[in-house]
Amino acid sequence: MYDIRGLNEECGIFGVYGHPNAAELTYIALHSLQHRGQEGGGIVCSNEEYLFGARGMGLLTEALSREQLTSLHGFPHAIGHVRYATSGGSELSNVQPFLFKSHKGDLGLAHNGNLVNAMSVREALEDDGAIFQTSSDTETLAHLIRKNKSPDRKTRIKTALRQIKGAFAFVILDEEALTIALDDHGVRPLMLGMIDGAYCVASETCAFTAIGAEYIRDIEPGELITLSEAGIDFDRYTEASHPNMCSMEYIYFARADSEFRNTSTYTIRKSLGQQLAREMDVDADIVIGVPDSSLAAAKGFSEESGIPQEQGLLKNRYVGRTFLSKGQEARERAVRMKLSPVRDVVEGKRIIVIDDSIVRGTTSRYIVKALKKAGAKEVHMGVSSPPLKNPCFYGIDVSTHAEIIASSKSTEEIRREIGADSLSYLSVDAMHDVYHSYGSKGQCDACFTGNYPIEIIDRLLPQEKDQKTKGV
């Protein structure tokens, strides 16, 4: 429900060091991370002498041509990136990985996350004569690394990383090494794997499944891992560690087969649904999950409540952008084209619909209306996460075009607006209980609670930064 909901992940990254098919593996891995970004993608490769890259706009199948992929064949080291789709303002120059050429050596960079002091750092660098070419946070790190005069490459990278604040997972490729870094809150997921004896790194473990790699472990907040001819070097760029992984990764973004500490999000989502069943006191004939992301939560709800789960809503796989008139009516039609009730399943039934989140409420309103039109006697809405109320500064694009409905309305007001017979959200505590039960040491819940774990230095949403810095 990406287009309609107004929640967008900012990116997915991958890297592999020392494999004869590094570019092909990266290409396959990026395909499996495509749900994290559909605006563009690319690959940068290294043969220890120089770096070479290719990138493009759109889905990977459009972004990279066969010729480009072939041209990267045989390089043993590679990093890759998929980028999310903003409503406007997207340009090739912002598509990653970036590749910076210099007589001192080449530098490739790919980044998932969002820095909270990028503008401040950038302005200071510009005051000192630096020229930025993109509106991307990622370029800031490249300048910081380049400005550093230390003779040691790891020192240069560590010092640069300490100057930036926010949520980030980085893969950095140069002639000597592939460096992996995760911010000290660990907001974005980052996983270590191995294939045919070569280490690899990915935003989600589903990338390992796709290429046939083994999942080793989750990378820790503050870790700095260097892959080079000398082997793997585990280090930290900071001693600080405040685990605060993004809750939305569990609830909505990560692919259901991706694992965190050896548990799939499918299982976590089932547990969220079970918790919701315990907290939601409604009787019904059937439970329906909103496809695809809420099917697991609905399954958990069904198991816990004993109410059978049915596929009462179907998703049309083929609806892309359409050329119909804009506005609220158009958005509702878009939902209608994307989701359809199965009449003879829902007719005459009391139904509990499980959705993983409500952003604007457009989808929920349509679902209730469509199910009732198809003959449902009652429609109760259960949300397997707490009310979403606050914007994200750490790498999620909560569309500003949308009102976030829960930021200004009570649950009862929302219920009335979407027309449901009842509306229940999961409590924040129950959500954390689920996470803790699967080994989470800390989880960011700022979008629900407003408790931002990292100070928001620049107070700029991604699109605002974009406007301030867009060059040619």
Add this chain to the structure above:
Amino acid sequence: MYDIRGLNEECGIFGVYGHPNAAELTYIALHSLQHRGQEGGGIVCSNEEYLFGARGMGLLTEALSREQLTSLHGFPHAIGHVRYATSGGSELSNVQPFLFKSHKGDLGLAHNGNLVNAMSVREALEDDGAIFQTSSDTETLAHLIRKNKSPDRKTRIKTALRQIKGAFAFVILDEEALTIALDDHGVRPLMLGMIDGAYCVASETCAFTAIGAEYIRDIEPGELITLSEAGIDFDRYTEASHPNMCSMEYIYFARADSEFRNTSTYTIRKSLGQQLAREMDVDADIVIGVPDSSLAAAKGFSEESGIPQEQGLLKNRYVGRTFLSKGQEARERAVRMKLSPVRDVVEGKRIIVIDDSIVRGTTSRYIVKALKKAGAKEVHMGVSSPPLKNPCFYGIDVSTHAEIIASSKSTEEIRREIGADSLSYLSVDAMHDVYHSYGSKGQCDACFTGNYPIEIIDRLLPQEKDQKTKGV
């Protein structure tokens, strides 16, 4: 699993008569029929004076531009078509609806199905001086209508229809009327609906849901319906009627929310799964449906057997064509990129996997392998249809590149090839029992049994016809 399986529907059609937003409704309806054809699509409109059309290659969002759609706004009558994707040889000239201009009046045509005497009729017409521009069966009907000298348009159309044999659902638009015709076996589905007082027609009822129309009834084999200023005229072009709807529409092609005689294919597929559970004597810990088309059958199997259903396989929504090397290894990688097991769901389990059909066996082999690699103790394969053994001459493209595995191998041989611990198919009788229980008066099962209900006059598969007739 469209790309991988090698089974392709030949088309979807839609028509609406007398609605101020005829083109827009057609556009939305075609989106909901996109699963029936992704190669190209188009719309032809009429304002009772002349016809105007637009069409293009690819998915609808690529095939028709905003400008084209806007140019069709305001015409009250429209027909539309989506066309299936062949591996090669596709050209704009074959994309429908066709629009034939003449000083005697314009003629628009869209067709779902396959004629079994198109080549014979075409050759006779060519012997008489006719020039064909496409390699499509549909053009044959246009020539037959044009050659007919009767002063009455309905007589011209009826006579032409009687000259063609095979499976066909036609919508025919001229300045006077929108004519709807279904072959006397009713092989392809065709549904009558109404929106805002205007009649409409579609391959599946999901198109009615998408535009907000009411589903009136299934069109009968041999029926000829004329929509004109004079209202609706129900007639037949032939008295013959041998109901033989394609079984594969129920099993695999139709969208799960599409209804036949007021029953959704979701419900029918659940019943097929229930029947399979009765016939398949295997114990297991969980049941997994291959997403998306086999989830309903798996649900039925689970209900009947009492074995819980889990989402143990996930489908990656974003995998399109990739630029990787060809051949068997590539096909297996394609499946791996598209389907992933959820490790912690399947680990240590005895699993029954439900799939709706097996064509080449590539997907099944991968699924068994992947589930076992992910830790499954046993993998039993249950197919909710009988063994697929024979090619189709009535509008399904069973890829000739693929061996149809069951045409030459026994069930035990297939089981060994796919590596499953057991393999069970639904019996032909049980399949028909399900269909009859939902009111079916006769169902084509030629691909399972080889009993072709309509004589195969030309004995040419679609791709063979294409080669014989491709012009410029």
Add this chain to the structure above:
Amino acid sequence: MYDIRGLNEECGIFGVYGHPNAAELTYIALHSLQHRGQEGGGIVCSNEEYLFGARGMGLLTEALSREQLTSLHGFPHAIGHVRYATSGGSELSNVQPFLFKSHKGDLGLAHNGNLVNAMSVREALEDDGAIFQTSSDTETLAHLIRKNKSPDRKTRIKTALRQIKGAFAFVILDEEALTIALDDHGVRPLMLGMIDGAYCVASETCAFTAIGAEYIRDIEPGELITLSEAGIDFDRYTEASHPNMCSMEYIYFARADSEFRNTSTYTIRKSLGQQLAREMDVDADIVIGVPDSSLAAAKGFSEESGIPQEQGLLKNRYVGRTFLSKGQEARERAVRMKLSPVRDVVEGKRIIVIDDSIVRGTTSRYIVKALKKAGAKEVHMGVSSPPLKNPCFYGIDVSTHAEIIASSKSTEEIRREIGADSLSYLSVDAMHDVYHSYGSKGQCDACFTGNYPIEIIDRLLPQEKDQKTKGV
């Protein structure tokens, strides 16, 4: 000055029979005929078993890809076509050569000219059930050939040719032969050549120069030449012969190095300029030809008058379509961007500007104004053809958007409108004298005199036909 003037040739054709590089030769030859049509082009080849073609929109370099050209390599027989650019309504389906497929054999056709009874014949064919796919006259001939039941292919072609009236040069390719036909007035040029022992045919001899072929002779009005395995067969499809070659071919269309009866149009144009010098009683300091087409006439004028010729006007090679506002101002700016005076050549001079024709007068008005602004003391305009007054029905597109200025205005009125100090046209008699002196047996001068040598049966200009017949 093609875009600006509003005079467009309708096409160029080429054919070669029995050469190992037939497609490549055709491709090169079509490049040299590109001045006869820039809207689209194509090639159809034969290997005596079947025909294969490729075509596209735009200049040849855009119309045919390297892959398409390569796919045609090795076929020994080929025909080709370049098509002129209409203001709108151009579609791939109208780009030639046409290739008609049939179980009775394939048929390739390319045509230069315009039929005057195409609509009448077409309507009669449609009354008999024929379906046309294009708005092109050329398709009419294909239907006439196909409808003919004679067992002899030459008889079929001859009979069909006798049913059409107008201006036409045809190359017709089927599995047996390449047939060449010219209408009995010989309105469009058609030349016979030979390369490496293989016969070839082209609209102009410049095509022979381009491929290194030998120019044999001009094809005669009414001739029908057949190239086949049996060698060359010279025949006529009619005994009638009324030589009436289009005067505009000499004056403006043909490339200056193309020859007619062994005389280049460069030489003919020089003679037209010499005649004009004899008829035009004006003294001046320098003579300037409007580049490129009028440089030869200016050279002749200079030689005859003794007034030195200078390059006082330059043409910008790179001006294509621009995205600036429309209308008269835009058209004047287009001329200004395309033609520039050389200030120090024209300053203080009395100037005679030689142009080969005046259609709307826009260019002439700009030239006078620009030369005066650059300091010219006097600007006299000499036109090396008679006043252009009438539309053409034989294959020249005299833009209807433009007023043909001389159709409603006297020479003195035109002089005043373009602001020249004097304006002189060549007389019709002097023009014919030139043509006769180079062996012409008869020349169409309808656009000057209104004496149409072929009866205009349908009285439709090309764009009117287009509107009546455009299909999809």
Add this chain to the structure above:
Amino acid sequence: MYDIRGLNEECGIFGVYGHPNAAELTYIALHSLQHRGQEGGGIVCSNEEYLFGARGMGLLTEALSREQLTSLHGFPHAIGHVRYATSGGSELSNVQPFLFKSHKGDLGLAHNGNLVNAMSVREALEDDGAIFQTSSDTETLAHLIRKNKSPDRKTRIKTALRQIKGAFAFVILDEEALTIALDDHGVRPLMLGMIDGAYCVASETCAFTAIGAEYIRDIEPGELITLSEAGIDFDRYTEASHPNMCSMEYIYFARADSEFRNTSTYTIRKSLGQQLAREMDVDADIVIGVPDSSLAAAKGFSEESGIPQEQGLLKNRYVGRTFLSKGQEARERAVRMKLSPVRDVVEGKRIIVIDDSIVRGTTSRYIVKALKKAGAKEVHMGVSSPPLKNPCFYGIDVSTHAEIIASSKSTEEIRREIGADSLSYLSVDAMHDVYHSYGSKGQCDACFTGNYPIEIIDRLLPQEKDQKTKGV
């Protein structure tokens, strides 16, 4: 003959300050400068608050869309650029004008020429942490300006300009002003004009003619002109002045109607032809200039020698890139497709062919062969410039793929290779005599003599620089 000869100008620039149609004027002006670069182009505009730009690949008509042009409408200040076509390695990121965004203000830059210390300066900047995004010299100046901490913008620009060496004409746009700078040798032409009271600047005066502006004067070596709200400010960034305008601008590059110190290159080229006639002792029947660039020289030769000039060679306007096999044979065919002899003009004649330069000799060899094949009795080649022997480091791309024939061969050897009956070059002294007679104070003749007026610090040809610095 651009493609074939292997000589490419590096760019053309334009700027206008304070005109309501600044972007449209720039667009038209760039069209008239298109002969200086066909690889790409762009426009950057300012409204004194911020800068906005658009650029693209290919000819201007492809590079800028109507939408882009419209989006620039209304900005009062603009600079523009057209870029030359290299054989490979061209990328959008190198297309100018560059637009650098910063919180300190925006900076737009366009450049014609080539710096001889760009690599040295770049490496020093990189050692200090600068990140370059392009392989262009132009970016170097931007970094130098940005690194400068002076509070005065003119001081920053002057200081930066003093740090670069080589040939350059710059237009620099920021929120405050449009700055114009020419190197102290004045290698590339740069002209000052005025339109509707607004100052403008262009590489050649033909841009002024195209937009209807008045040509004021040639900008002097070392000049720095600032256009701002305060009016025009004439200054110098250096006291040094060593006039050394590129000879090839006169001989070949500049459009014939472009003026230098109020003399058109047409007139200068005529004089070069006259000088050649004095130095070349050959009798003949006709003189033929190679179109288009050598027609003026041929005219001068004809006037001085009394031998009549004829159009014995024609140029095909429509030949672009073709998809035929590569190598020497392909190059010869390319010339044959582009140039054709007029048989009846040259047959039986003793001919002097005037060409403005010989690079590889391919064209000359073809011309001699083609004229002889067409019947010429003798073909003498006269070149209206001295033998071209040395590469250029100041902004001309003398293709490295080509042997520069005169660098290793004597005139007699070249004559034999091209098959001419005689071959004469203009002497260096005679060339300079012509330039001096038209007021030139000094002219670079390094490509003829090897006397490079500016020290070649980095000794890198453009393509070598490109390889060293190409980023993504």
